Amino acid sequence: MSIITARSVTKKYLIAEKNPGIKNTFKHFFSRRMSEIMAVDQIDFDINQGEMVGFIGSNGAGKTTTLKMLCGLIYPTNGSIQVAGYTPVLRQKQFLRQITLVMGQKQQLIWDLPPLESIKVNAAIYGLTDREATKRIDELASMLELNTELSRPVRKLSLGERMKAELLVALLHRPSILFLDEPTLGLDINSQIRVRKFLAEYNNKYEATILLTSHYMGDITSLCKRVLLIHNGTLFHDGTLNDLTDKLSPSRYVQIELRESYPKSNFEVFGTVVVHDGCLVKVLIPKAEFSETLSLILTTYPVKDLEVSEPPIEQLIGNILKQGSL
Amino acid sequence: MNIRIVLNYLIKRLRLPSALLTSQYALMLEYRAEIVLWAISGILPLFMLGIWKEADMSLALGLSNEWLTRYFVSAFIVRQFTAVWVMTSFEEDNLDGRLSPLLLQPLFPFWRYYFSHIAEQFSRLPIVILIIGFLVIALPGFAWLPSLSTLIFFLLALFLSFTVRFLLHWLFAMICFWTDKASALERLLLIPYLFLSGLVAPLEAFPPSISSFALYTPFPYILSFPANILAGSKVHLIEGFLALFLWGLLFLILGYFLWKKGVRFYSGMGA
Numbered sequence: 001m002s003i004i005t006a007r008s009v010t011k012k013y014l015i016a017e018k019n020p021g022i023k024n025t026f027k028h029f030f031s032r033r034m035s036e037i038m039a040v041d042q043i044d045f046d047i048n049q050g051e052m053v054g055f056i057g058s059n060g061a062g063k064t065t066t067l068k069m070l071c072g073l074i075y076p077t078n079g080s081i082q083v084a085g086y087t088p089v090l091r092q093k094q095f096l097r098q099i100t101l102v103m104g105q106k107q108q109l110i111w112d113l114p115p116l117e118s119i120k121v122n123a124a125i126y127g128l129t130d131r132e133a134t135k136r137i138d139e140l141a142s143m144l145e146l147n148t149e150l151s152r153p154v155r156k157l158s159l160g161e162r163m164k165a166e167l168l169v170a171l172l173h174r175p176s177i178l179f180l181d182e183p184t185l186g187l188d189i190n191s192q193i194r195v196r197k198f199l200a201e202y203n204n205k206y207e208a209t210i211l212l213t214s215h216y217m218g219d220i221t222s223l224c225k226r227v228l229l230i231h232n233g234t235l236f237h238d239g240t241l242n243d244l245t246d247k248l249s250p251s252r253y254v255q256i257e258l259r260e261s262y263p264k265s266n267f268e269v270f271g272t273v274v275v276h277d278g279c280l281v282k283v284l285i286p287k288a289e290f291s292e293t294l295s296l297i298l299t300t301y302p303v304k305d306l307e308v309s310e311p312p313i314e315q316l317i318g319n320i321l322k323q324g325s326l
Numbered sequence: 327m328n329i330r331i332v333l334n335y336l337i338k339r340l341r342l343p344s345a346l347l348t349s350q351y352a353l354m355l356e357y358r359a360e361i362v363l364w365a366i367s368g369i370l371p372l373f374m375l376g377i378w379k380e381a382d383m384s385l386a387l388g389l390s391n392e393w394l395t396r397y398f399v400s401a402f403i404v405r406q407f408t409a410v411w412v413m414t415s416f417e418e419d420n421l422d423g424r425l426s427p428l429l430l431q432p433l434f435p436f437w438r439y440y441f442s443h444i445a446e447q448f449s450r451l452p453i454v455i456l457i458i459g460f461l462v463i464a465l466p467g468f469a470w471l472p473s474l475s476t477l478i479f480f481l482l483a484l485f486l487s488f489t490v491r492f493l494l495h496w497l498f499a500m501i502c503f504w505t506d507k508a509s510a511l512e513r514l515l516l517i518p519y520l521f522l523s524g525l526v527a528p529l530e531a532f533p534p535s536i537s538s539f540a541l542y543t544p545f546p547y548i549l550s551f552p553a554n555i556l557a558g559s560k561v562h563l564i565e566g567f568l569a570l571f572l573w574g575l576l577f578l579i580l581g582y583f584l585w586k587k588g589v590r591f592y593s594g595m596g597a
Contacts, residue, residue: 013593068426068594071430072429072430073426073429073430073592073594074592074593074594075590089590091429091430093432096430096431096432097432099430100430101426101427101430103426106423106424106426106427108427108428110349110353112353112356112357113349113352113353113356117349117352117353118349120345120348120349121345121346121349122431123345124341124342124344124345124346125342125345125431125432125433126432
């Protein structure tokens with residue numbers, strides 16, 4: 001059952017532009033030159049209850065803008081969004097009780113007080129009794145491996161401890177829909193693993209729907225079967241990671257161990273030769289001609305061993321994130 | 327049985343205000359030095375008392391020295407407990423994106439700011455008591471004991487004055503949704519507040535045309551009205567409370583309207 005529906009969702013921002021120099025400063029003071037930025041351009045998708053979906057793309061691709069629209073922080077310029085049967089921007093209380101937004105680079109914990117103070121306020125806001133609040137704090141603290149950290153001022157906590165406390169306070173009301181914007185940002189590898197494990201447990205235990213953005217491919221590959229790849233505001237891919245690999249890499253590697261060596265030029269007719277080292281040859285072959293090319297190699301050359309592989313997804317998506325282009 | 331139901335209901339209703347108050351109070355107590363500085367920064371009425379006494383203008387205007395002392399000390403107390411900075415903090419939260427988590431909770435963000443102000447006022451109470459104690463020693467013969475009814479009316483007027491001032495600033499804070507530097511308007515509000523509220527001079531000292539004009543603005547009710555009640559001056563209680571109620575209602579409605587319009591422009595910057 002679809003719990004999040006986005007139809008033709010578009011978001012445009014108006015930005016005041018200014019050129020450097022005193023003349024332009026005065027010009028800017030009296031007359032602002034506004035330009036329109038298309039942050040999200042007509043995206044459509046559905047997310048089912050209990051799904052964990054990775055939302056990936058380069059910086060400025062439109063991921064965070066989309067998350068903000070889905071949780072009701074900002075209005076879409078066009079299109080419609082339904083989350084748990086509600087229109088998010090109306091921010092009805094019943095809707096807000098079902099969702100949470102966790103931002104890796106922003107926090108809701110009170111900086112100078114221990115997390116327990118923020119937790120107490122949230123418990124009161126969501127109408128939890130003391131007993132219920134204590135039960136939930138204990139349960140989440142145990143899942144997150146938090147203990148005395150909850151009594152220390154937030155400013156004294158490490159980044160990992162702070163993120164775990166942030167998750168605790170954000171999940172105290174037991175939301176069924178989680179919007180997570182880079183929840184592992186800046187965390188060391190152990191803390192990243194801990195947070196991932198916690199999210200998987202939470203998803204499993206409460207059948208929560210999780211939409212997660214991250215620049216760490218480890219978060220996506222270990223948690224999400226489905227990914228949405230957004231690029232320049234448009235949805236480039238909505239499907240499994242394997243499908244995305246096919247889309248991003250239309251070739252496969254074939255590593256051949258031969259009984260005797262042949263010149264490199266012999267293999268260049270099959271595709272791009274990546275490695276040529278004596279009897280060992282690695283060729284990148286287009287998927288469309290893969291079967292025929294492979295048969296040809298096997299019939300033409302004395303092959304001792306053969307291995308077929310895909311370029312790793314981390315590498316493919318990492319290239320996109322690094323280059324900002326597809 | 328009925329009492330228990332009522333008590334349970336009250337405890338349930340008070341849980342949220344009490345959690346907001348106690349957490350904000352705890353936060354304020356983290357900044358001990360800041361509280362002292364804030365309290366000291368509100369001693370303008372005491373300076374004005376000194377100026378008025380030195381200039382010896384009170385008798386010329388038909389105001390006794392004793393009344394002036396009482397008035398300015400009362401104005402000092404009122405100013406301490408009606409301090410409002412919501413425009414600055416709302417602007418910061420708006421620009422930094424700290425408003426985002428508040429918007430996603432089933433609690434109107436207004437209450438967070440309102441209770442943080444009340445908590446701050448509780449935290450400066452001991453400092454104000456110390457300053458009053460110092461004045462009792464420094465100005466022999468100035469102390470007076472208000473009657474119980476005066477005290478009750480004063481506390482009610484003080485609470486309403488703070489609320490009206492808060493609502494006025496909240497209304498202007500909503501402009502943050504349209505412009506990045508709405509807190510500049512705080513300075514614009516400061517001028518009429520200084521001169522029309524009775525902070526630098528009692529309204530009685532102004533020419534009749536100006537003091538009559540002032541009464542058509544909210545400012546005298548924010549400071550002069552509660553200060554006069556505490557000082558034991560002759561005040562029109564019904565008119566004063568009615569004016570506070572009506573100004574408060576007007577600011578509340580306009581503030582809510584601007585919120586509804588303005589929040590559409592929130593872009594969650596920095597978040």
